[in-house]
Amino acid sequence: MSSNQTSSQTTPWGVCAAIADFYGFTSPARLLSSLGIITPKKWYAFSQETVDLLLSNKTIALDMEISGLLKGVHYASVYDKNAHSQSLKVCKYCLKEGGLHHFNWQAVESTMCNKHSTPLTVSCSHMYANRSWTDAMKCNACCTSMPLTAAMPKYEYYLDNLGSDAEKIAFTSALKALAERMVRPFDFITTSIRWNKLAPSQISTLLEDAFYLGGSTNLFDLWQNLVVKHRRDVAVLGQTALNIEMTSLQSVIKQSCWPKRNFEDDKGSPETLLMDYHMSPIPKEVITEQLRYKYCQQPEEFSFLISGVMAAELLGVSPKTITELLKSGTLKGVHVCQQPDKQLFDIRELKQLLSGRNIDGSPQNNDYINVTDIPNVIYELYDFTPETLVNKALTGDVKSVVRVNSTVHYINSLQVSSESLKALLKKAWDDLQDCPKAKAAKILRTNIQIVNDLVKQGLLCVKPNNPEVIDADSIRKFVDEYLLVNRKATFSRSRNIAQKIASCCNVKPILSAYMNPTKTDFVVFKKSDLSPCCMQHVPKRFAHFATPRVDLSKNVRLLFNNFSGDGNGHRYN
Structure with a gap:
């Protein structure tokens, strides 16, 4: 992970750069161009094929010591762009001594050279030019200054002393996750970090702070208290508002398995560090979330932005409903789009909207x-x-x-x-309007074929100028005067229901259709022929509301109980 010289592997880019330097080219791109070879744009795009193309040149093959050059080269079909910096990182003291570009230098968390105790630097394209560097290590072509010796970050020291690759990967993943929560500690919407775009100095600062933070005791309780305090102005919206992203924060902190220490001895209190990050200017170049930054640059305002999904949770509705409320103008968003997870709201304005309600x-x-x-x-x-x-x-x-x-x-x-x-x-x-047959089928809880049969029997009417549209008055009249028993509307075996109704008072249906000897397609009774006892055999569509549910309280039963006594009882059969 860190640049330990004994375990480092050379990158294909490093091999090509060394060959270019041997022939006096200031970058591998210039050498490849001179040979008519297509030049990859990024260091990780250099592959074994690129190296083989160079070495296929007879002059290069004779001039270079190929066996030593290719020793320990790391070839990878795909590089994890989130785990490796896109910009070249080097220790120029290693290069001055004749070393090649190391694969381990490119790891996001690698910011120091173990051998020289020197911070890695984002290299210029002339990293091999002018081998007579002065002690100040400046490139004559672009005057890039090299940093002087510095102490190795404690998180890198801890990382290097882990025993296995699995432990190192787990530690690095946990450290990055904590840093991403730390950089905007009180926001409702979590922020990812553009790790592969950052300079070593930026990465070192973030990961070192996260390492110290993760090493403090009772971190979650402290952090949660600070978040709740920050969100106290919207506490009227309940625990849902106060606890947004708290579960994921707790999970991230649980992954911080490195040794705990006295925080005061190193960085001051965890509270101070978190407050400093919260109030600091929003690091636009650090975060991936550029959409929020487009609408808000003030740290305090930035922290109160929520997504459409979060707004749906606060209102107790579906995310799709939030989109419709935006379209109708009932809700005002900071950023409006079709995707609820991309929509942006200021939670304080949402609270203000509801303050007018109860x-x-x-x-x-x-x-x-x-x-x-x-x-x-x-x-x-x-x-x-x-x-x-x-x-x-x-x-x-x-x-x-x-x-x-x-x-x-x-x-x-x-x-x-x-x-x-x-x-x-x-x-x-x-207010029901004339509607297409498909919509009429939904209203009657049946299908288009049955609607067509009802039209043929004169029980439903189509519009004279459009036979595909059902007259709304005929739908209302049909529902008032007739009972339609069919498989879709009753959620049960319609043959059994029809038989029970018929046998109750010996009432015969006025219309019926049978799929086969055992299955009924639909049966129509005239309501005036049915006694109350006959209607008891018809399942109510709201019967499931009478079953108590653990989380939904008494309201589950109210819908059926209230509706069953109104004058529109026929609508629920």
Whole structure:
């Protein structure tokens, strides 16, 4: 990992650079161009094929000591771009002594040369030019200065003393993960670091701070307290807001398995370090998240940005609904797009939006229903959408509340008044417009073939000028006067249901179709022929609401109980 000379491997780029230097070229690119060979643009793009092309030149093959040059060369079909720096990193003291470019230098976490106790430097393209370097180690071509001797970072010292490659990989991965949380410690949205773009000095600072931080005791408790304190202004949004990304932070800290120490002896308190990173200017060149930076450059404002997925959790709705709310203008976003995970909101503005509604942290109210508990079949029956319901709830058209910490899991839920919901659905039913056969099939919970059969029997009517559109009045009349029993609408065996209804009071269907001797396609009864006892044999579509659920409280039963007594009972059969 670090540049230990005894275990380092030469890169193909290093071989080509050494050959170029032998013939007086200041870079391998110039040598390859002079030979008419296509030049790779990055060091990791140099491959065994590139080396073989050079050595296939008879002059080079005779002039160079090939066996020594190719000893210990590291050929890789694919380099991990996240684990290796894209820019060349070198110890120029090693190069001055005749060494070649080492593969281990390119590891992101490698910032020092063990042999010379010298920080690695991002090399200029003339790294082999002018072998008569002075003590200051300056390249005559571009005046690149070399750093003087410095102490080896403690994390690299610890890394070099680990026993196995597996331990080194695990340590490096944990250290980077902690550094990525540390660089913006209180943000709702975590920030990845552009490791392969950073200079050795930047990497050394980040990883050394992360190493010290990970070595402190009770780090998660301290960090969590600081996050909660930072988010206290939005505490009214409940535990969901306070604990966003806390589980992943705890997981990252648990991976910090290196020895604990007294933090005060080295860097001051962990709290000071975290606060310093939080208040520091946003390191645009360090982070991968450029979209947030485009809209916000102030550290404090930056930390309060949330994604559309997070906004959905806070409101107790689906991410798809958030997208629809943005389209309708009900919600205002910092960045608006179709993908909820890419959308940006200021959580303080979201809190402000809800402050005009009733943010209720009290126990569940039996008069309200979770919008997420309403099955899609209800929306299909009324030609309605979940997004429309949520929109009306947030704009005040429907009486609603946001329940905060509403279950044993402390989640948020958007709830609407059962009376308001019934009124809204009744209005949607009264306002039903003429619709295509496919939509009519959804409303009746059946299929297009059955809709066509009902049209042939005169039970449904098409528009005179468009036979593919069903008249809305005929749909309402059919639902008021007839009972359709079919496999899709009843979620059960329609043949058994039809037989039970017929045998109850010896009522015969006015229309029926059978797929085979044992399966019924659909049966139509006239409601005026049916007694209340006959209707008891028809499964209610909301029957599953009568089954208590662990996390959803009494509202699960309210939907069926409230609706079963209204004047539109026929809509739920």
